[in-house]
Amino acid sequence: MSLTFYTNPMSRGRIARWMLEETGADYETVVLDFASSMKDEAYLAVNPMGKVPAIVHNGHVVTECAAVCAYLADAFPEAGLAPPTTDRADYYRWMFFASGPTEQAVTNKSLGFVPTADQGRMAGYGNYDLMVDVLEQAVSAHPYITGDSFTAADVYVGSQVAWGTQFGTLPKRDAFVDYVARLTEREAYQRGNAKDDALMPAQQPA
Known part of the structure; x- marks a missing residue:
């Protein structure tokens, strides 16, 4: 079982991060830069749109935040995040x-x-x-x-x-x-938010 999460903390990736935290699943985070690594061939092979977030779960790619949320709810049913x-x-x-x-x-x-x-x-x-x-x-x-x-x-x-x-x-x-x-x-929202906040670039003093 493998789960990789591609994101940037200043993006809709925060939605997928929150969802991942709700599942309780273990996952690897790959942080991409908008101007460079997000447009590299390696990532375009994952998401040709050159956008984040994306997840790769056991070799299967899921993009688009609503799809990521729906997919993860079904992939980890023990978390109880989808109705019957x-x-x-x-x-x-x-x-x-x-x-x-x-x-x-x-x-x-x-x-x-x-x-x-x-x-x-x-x-x-x-x-x-x-x-x-x-x-x-x-x-x-x-x-x-x-x-x-x-x-x-x-x-x-x-x-x-x-x-x-x-x-x-x-x-x-x-x-x-x-x-x-x-x-x-x-708690999952707060955990995810804290993880993304920690990845934010340092602000230059005014």
Whole structure:
């Protein structure tokens, strides 16, 4: 059994790190630089997109954070991070809502693109405000995104909400703030965060 994690502490790799810590699995961390090693042939053989994170588990490559979260939950079932297969409707729905409509709406807004009403009919997220309202309803319906139990979907959705409210790409609505507060109390989140913080480049004095 081998598990290698490719990342950079200033990237979405923090999502995969948190998920890895939730599984309790042993893994090797390979830290890549955006301008050099992330674009080297050796890493492009792992992920031709030249992006992190990626994991290689027993020779199998998984990229894209939502996929990493879903994969690891299934690969390490003893961690209890996925509902039974008969009860995964909300689990899949909200994990992929966050990786689809939420990601698209936030990215487009950050790039200054606001769809017209006609364009909104074509876009999977409709418009940014609609996406935010639906996401708020989802995180406020239950303690966790699928109900009363924490799952891998909370790692992905929670990371999107935490990042968004921290950096201003999502509004700091009470439901978002309360949801993030519940998640960031988890030991696995704090362990992963500490490991990534320790890898951050030293800040030069002002």
